[in-house]
Amino acid sequence: MPQAIAVDLQDCGDCPIRHRAVCARCETDELERLDQIKYYRSYEAGQTIVWSGEPMDFVGSLVRGIATLSQTMEDGRTQMVGLLLPSDFVGRPGRRGAAYDVVATTDLVMCCFRKVPFEEMMARTPHIAQRLLEMTLDELDAAREWMLVLGRKTAREKIASLLSIIARRDATLNLRAQDAKIVFDLPLTREAMADYLGLTLETVSRQISALKRDGVIVLEGKRHVTIPDFERLLDEAGDDSDGGFLS
Amino acid sequence: MPQAIAVDLQDCGDCPIRHRAVCARCETDELERLDQIKYYRSYEAGQTIVWSGEPMDFVGSLVRGIATLSQTMEDGRTQMVGLLLPSDFVGRPGRRGAAYDVVATTDLVMCCFRKVPFEEMMARTPHIAQRLLEMTLDELDAAREWMLVLGRKTAREKIASLLSIIARRDATLNLRAQDAKIVFDLPLTREAMADYLGLTLETVSRQISALKRDGVIVLEGKRHVTIPDFERLLDEAGDDSDGGFLS
DNA sequence: GTGTTTCTTTGATTCAGATCAATGGATGTA
DNA sequence: TACATCCATTGATCTGAATCAAAGAAACAC
Numbered sequence: 001m002p003q004a005i006a007v008d009l010q011d012c013g014d015c016p017i018r019h020r021a022v023c024a025r026c027e028t029d030e031l032e033r034l035d036q037i038k039y040y041r042s043y044e045a046g047q048t049i050v051w052s053g054e055p056m057d058f059v060g061s062l063v064r065g066i067a068t069l070s071q072t073m074e075d076g077r078t079q080m081v082g083l084l085l086p087s088d089f090v091g092r093p094g095r096r097g098a099a100y101d102v103v104a105t106t107d108l109v110m111c112c113f114r115k116v117p118f119e120e121m122m123a124r125t126p127h128i129a130q131r132l133l134e135m136t137l138d139e140l141d142a143a144r145e146w147m148l149v150l151g152r153k154t155a156r157e158k159i160a161s162l163l164s165i166i167a168r169r170d171a172t173l174n175l176r177a178q179d180a181k182i183v184f185d186l187p188l189t190r191e192a193m194a195d196y197l198g199l200t201l202e203t204v205s206r207q208i209s210a211l212k213r214d215g216v217i218v219l220e221g222k223r224h225v226t227i228p229d230f231e232r233l234l235d236e237a238g239d240d241s242d243g244g245f246l247s
Numbered sequence: 248m249p250q251a252i253a254v255d256l257q258d259c260g261d262c263p264i265r266h267r268a269v270c271a272r273c274e275t276d277e278l279e280r281l282d283q284i285k286y287y288r289s290y291e292a293g294q295t296i297v298w299s300g301e302p303m304d305f306v307g308s309l310v311r312g313i314a315t316l317s318q319t320m321e322d323g324r325t326q327m328v329g330l331l332l333p334s335d336f337v338g339r340p341g342r343r344g345a346a347y348d349v350v351a352t353t354d355l356v357m358c359c360f361r362k363v364p365f366e367e368m369m370a371r372t373p374h375i376a377q378r379l380l381e382m383t384l385d386e387l388d389a390a391r392e393w394m395l396v397l398g399r400k401t402a403r404e405k406i407a408s409l410l411s412i413i414a415r416r417d418a419t420l421n422l423r424a425q426d427a428k429i430v431f432d433l434p435l436t437r438e439a440m441a442d443y444l445g446l447t448l449e450t451v452s453r454q455i456s457a458l459k460r461d462g463v464i465v466l467e468g469k470r471h472v473t474i475p476d477f478e479r480l481l482d483e484a485g486d487d488s489d490g491g492f493l494s
Numbered sequence: 495g496t497g498t499t500t501c502t503t504t505g506a507t508t509c510a511g512a513t514c515a516a517t518g519g520a521t522g523t524a
Numbered sequence: 525t526a527c528a529t530c531c532a533t534t535g536a537t538c539t540g541a542a543t544c545a546a547a548g549a550a551a552c553a554c
Contacts, residue, residue, distance in 0.1 A: 496554085
């Protein structure tokens, strides 16, 4: 059982629930009610936050760190079905148990709400259900985009797709200037990337080496990535557009 | 542009919106308001109902027939990302355009609501957003389950997974007795199955032949399928459980 | 009937990625 | 310093599914 550890965040300003998950159109008193039922939890890298099938008594959003959602077959084959970055929502109002394992990839901090009070509040506050619906539709779009990656792309395209998604999310999160060079640290091991892409870790390693050799990416060490030409990367990913990310 | 054709449905009892999509907990007057803004549309097999990226001015649910959601790359590779059977909801309240192509696989009938009035009603009626959130979470689970199929299963397991999903949905829809022999007609061509499974149509054909040879399924003609032992099929699919379908 | 189209099956061959196997850094620690 | 441990790379070989190619079966038109 993961153990909860108290965290001190000075200000709710850090809590993405306030900004993205729930409150885009909320009134002040709703914010206050949310504040009253929220609490923080932290987990260490490698800890499983929730096991697939187990009851989950909270919902919340990721404040710091990286988590993954994954499904595993009896024989050990696993497929990652989601990557959670700060500001992402975790949990399913109205559902009993978790549908997949949620695992902390790095040390992380979550802002949580006990499920019952949150659901009561949701019932009283139409905006919240609407906001969650919007977010869930976004997740559904992302999952379906990933189905195209898994079903139809080559290993090289898969790697390029993953890198472009991480680069995009990183840039959005850090409000980077649009024309700045894209630089980031890979938040995943080769094995985790393989689980996300439906490949083996050897294939991931080989394709990363190939992209590096061809100048699509620049690697310093094993994790630090620079993208000299984002359009080029998108091209390698087989994407027909940049999703409005670049001008 | 698909042309709308008037359809006569005797009774709203046929309209799954009433039963599943929206109204599980609705009051009578909400049902009446929904009735006032709804209309029917029919499409012929092969028609594209919505093109990816185009504006979509309605939402609705499938009354009769089969439709598919799919994404296509510039070079023609396509991946089906969803299979719509009667009672499934189509459209995304709060969104401008469609994210994927929606194509009628058979002749079909939809029960539609113009988007703006539907959204207005949603804003006034908290139950509707909550019901749609539940449905969207179901779709998200299904999409993520499919990611495991696409990323980690073998061709044979993929075919068995697809057959078990169709069998399950068919049984649920037709309220078949749990112990009845499962018999249905495949609603998809081999090519469509291939697009769903991330395979080629030749591989689909070969694996279906293999499952038939091994007695996992019985085929009459090209489409009519009998499942003599559903547990066996699930086993071939690599599923660890039957999802509560059988006792 | 004969052709035409659409869907499907089956066979032969190729190839991308898996698997098996070593080796190469980092980092930590006794 | 030696020696684990963890993560990543690279090489050799194998294999499952793709690709290339042909032919069968059903539905429909003329």
